[in-house]
Amino acid sequence: MSANKESWGSRVGLILAMAGNAVGLGNFLRFPVQAVQNGGGAFIIPYLICFLVMGIPLLWIEWSMGRFGGKFGHHSTPFIVDTMHKNRLWKYIGVFGIWTNIAVASYYCYLESWTLSYVFHSLGGTFAGLDQDGVAAFFNEYVSLGKSTFGIPYEPIVFFVICLLLNTWILSQGLAKGVERVAKFGMPMLILFGIFLAYKGFTIQAGENGALSDSAAGLNFLWTPNYDELWSPTVWLAAAGQIFFTLSVGMGTVHCYASYVRSKDDIALNAMSAGWMNEFVEVVLGSSILIPISIGYLGIERVTELVQLGGLGLGFKTLPYLFFQWGDTIGAVAGFMWFGLLFFAGITSSLAMGTPWIGFLQDEFNWRRRPAAWSFGLIVLLLGMPTVLFFKYGVFDEYDYWAGTVSLVVFALFETILFAWVFGMGKGWREITSGADIQVPYIYKYIIKFVTPLLLLWVFIGSLVTPKGGDWGKAFAGEWVLDDSSIINKIKNSSLKRQLAEATDPAVIEQLQDTLFFVNASRILLVAVFLSIAGLVYIAYKKRVREGRI
Amino acid sequence: MNTSALVVMLGTMILVTSLMIYFFVRVIKTPPKPEPDSYLDNDDEPDRQVKP
Numbered sequence: 140m141s142a143n144k145e146s147w148g149s150r151v152g153l154i155l156a157m158a159g160n161a162v163g164l165g166n167f168l169r170f171p172v173q174a175v176q177n178g179g180g181a182f183i184i185p186y187l188i189c190f191l192v193m194g195i196p197l198l199w200i201e202w203s204m205g206r207f208g209g210k211f212g213h214h215s216t217p218f219i220v221d222t223m224h225k226n227r228l229w230k231y232i233g234v235f236g237i238w239t240n241i242a243v244a245s246y247y248c249y250l251e252s253w254t255l256s257y258v259f260h261s262l263g264g265t266f267a268g269l270d271q272d273g274v275a276a277f278f279n280e281y282v283s284l285g286k287s288t289f290g291i292p293y294e295p296i297v298f299f300v301i302c303l304l305l306n307t308w309i310l311s312q313g314l315a316k317g318v319e320r321v322a323k324f325g326m327p328m329l330i331l332f333g334i335f336l337a338y339k340g341f342t343i344q345a346g347e348n349g350a351l352s353d354s355a356a357g358l359n360f361l362w363t364p365n366y367d368e369l370w371s372p373t374v375w376l377a378a379a380g381q382i383f384f385t386l387s388v389g390m391g392t393v394h395c396y397a398s399y400v401r402s403k404d405d406i407a408l409n410a411m412s413a414g415w416m417n418e419f420v421e422v423v424l425g426s427s428i429l430i431p432i433s434i435g436y437l438g439i440e441r442v443t444e445l446v447q448l449g450g451l452g453l454g455f456k457t458l459p460y461l462f463f464q465w466g467d468t469i470g471a472v473a474g475f476m477w478f479g480l481l482f483f484a485g486i487t488s489s490l491a492m493g494t495p496w497i498g499f500l501q502d503e504f505n506w507r508r509r510p511a512a513w514s515f516g517l518i519v520l521l522l523g524m525p526t527v528l529f530f531k532y533g534v535f536d537e538y539d540y541w542a543g544t545v546s547l548v549v550f551a552l553f554e555t556i557l558f559a560w561v562f563g564m565g566k567g568w569r570e571i572t573s574g575a576d577i578q579v580p581y582i583y584k585y586i587i588k589f590v591t592p593l594l595l596l597w598v599f600i601g602s603l604v605t606p607k608g609g610d611w612g613k614a615f616a617g618e619w620v621l622d623d624s625s626i627i628n629k630i631k632n633s634s635l636k637r638q639l640a641e642a643t644d645p646a647v648i649e650q651l652q653d654t655l656f657f658v659n660a661s662r663i664l665l666v667a668v669f670l671s672i673a674g675l676v677y678i679a680y681k682k683r684v685r686e687g688r689i
Numbered sequence: 690m691n692t693s694a695l696v697v698m699l700g701t702m703i704l705v706t707s708l709m710i711y712f713f714v715r716v717i718k719t720p721p722k723p724e725p726d727s728y729l730d731n732d733d734e735p736d737r738q739v740k741p
Contacts, residue, residue, distance in 0.1 A: 146727060146728065146729050147727055147728050147729070148728060148729050148730050149728050149729075149730040149731070150716060150721070150727075150728055151716065151717070152728075152730075153727075153728070154713075154716060179694075180693070180694055180697035180698065181697075183697060183701050187701075315729055355690045358690050358694060358698060359690050359691055359694045361694075361698075362690075362694035362695075362697050362698040363691060363693060363694040363697075364693055364694070364697050399727065400727045401725070401726060401727045403722055403726070404722055404726055404727045405719075408712065408715060408716060408719070409716065411712045412709075412712040412713050412715070412716045415705070415708045415709040415712050415713075416709055416713065418705050418708075418709065419705055419706055419709040422701060422702065422705045423702050423705055423706055426698075574722070576715065576716075576719045577715065
């Protein structure tokens with residue numbers, strides 16, 4: 140018998156936890172950068188279309204798969220998918236739903252620990268006297284495990300461990316008393332902080348506190364539609380990718396949370412409510428902070444340069460400096476709110492990542508919640524330390540690429556095919572609509588069966604063989620040279636190998652050789668973790684056979 | 690702000706905020722199913738118990 144007898148405390152708590160799972164740092168750091176790079180205001184059209192035909196269907200698929208598996212006492216994807224078809228191999232596809240969470244949590248908790256540390260640094264006035272280069276240097280020094288301004292030895296490691304202890308302790312308290320309580324407090328705080336910062340983003344006046352331009356300059360930059368971009372497959376691919384990552388689908392967390400919902404209770408309305416809450420945070424709040432404030436103080440040209448380096452650089456290397464243009468007190472408060480908001484966004488997601496592993500141990504090996512939670516913390520600590528210690532050798536990015544990007548698309552593609560074609564859309568539709576508190580539009584039966592899998596297949600193939608510079612026109616005309624960001628060239632380490640061939644400075648050559656070593660070592664480690672979880676699933680299956688449960 | 694940026698921004702923000710509020714209000718206003726349901730908080734409410 141499973142030791143898992145947990146329940147959600149309330150329906151609102153479940154929705155906030157599910158929305159918190161989806162809302163992450165990407166809502167504030169990734170979305171605005173993607174929009175700027177892909178057609179400005181016109182990006183929102185493919186973005187919302189992809190939400191309607193890929194995001195919502197995937198949410199319904201995952202909620203209903205989770206609730207279906209929960210009926211049989213399963214709370215993690217290997218045995219949830221196993222209940223949906225007799226082929227024994229499906230449960231090994233389900234391994235993605237545990238592996239992804241462990242691997243992503245390993246680097247995500249480190250990222251989350253930066254936000255926690257920056258909360259204290261903002262309040263402590265670390266950034267008050269620094270110029271922009273000083274704030275950027277602070278970040279570079281921080282991730283290189285350099286000298287701490289607080290005088291704490293190895294400060295990033297200390298904050299990483301604190302963050303992990305906090306996550307593990309909350310997880311050990313259970314669903315209703317741990318995860319749900321944090322979501323009920325964290326989500327409203329996140330929205331409150333976001334509204335304050337969005338207000339500041341909307342009210343920048345040129346010449347005031349050193350601002351170069353009004354908020355309108357940044358908002359124009361972000362929202363002016365360039366409709367020509369709508370014909371570019373790259374823009375659609377970026378929109379589909381953003382929808383995918385923002386909703387935390389393809390991870391196994393939605394299945395796990397939904398597996399605690401009884402079969403007579405609604406999932407259709409719950410999924411819509413949590414999904415649109417995530418969209419509100421991303422589109423309304425996420426677009427009103429990073430870009431308008433950065434452009435207001437730095438100008439369009441400088442921000443155009445900075446967005447090429449991604450939202451992480453803007454968020455950590457630039458905003459702390461800009462906040463202090465509002466004066467020391469408001470600067471400290473704004474820094475506290477910005478990094479506090481990112482921390483709440485992070486912790487509500489990382490907690491979700493712990494639940495599939497805990498559910499698996501409870502269901503299959505009768506572990507109690509507490510030791511299962513601590514085992515998660517220990518595994519994440521061991522797997523996460525390489526991302527902390529070897530950050531400059533690309534270990535963090537490697538985890539993010541394979542576990543946080545590629546694996547989501549692969550698992551979502553498999554689960555959609557399983558749900559719509561193997562389990563069957565007839566049964567699948569009954570699962571989605573059973574107990575529903577809203578009328579689910581019938582057209583979604585066909586969207587889920589045909590459009591969603593094709594779109595996912597296109598996202599996967601588009602990532603596998605991305606043409607150089609995203610020039611699909613040239614690729615279809617016969618000149619298909621792979622881009623370094625394509626999965627195939629990533630596997631071959633093309634970019635690193637080319638840099639090595641071109642390098643002449645011995646120090647650069649040594650750095651690149653070390654990076655190549657750590658990149659390959661990270662991949663071997665990730666594969667080893669996947670195989671270990673698959674081994675545990677096999678042991679659990681054999682145990683079930685022995686106990687006559689199969 | 691220029692007109693096209695303003696139209697796209699306001700249109701998107703109003704649409705997304707309205708739908709977020711609409712679905713959340715529906716969740717709050719929908720009466721819960723009779724016990725046993727999925728949620729612990731309302732387990733002891735007398736009028737929700739299954740009549741013998």
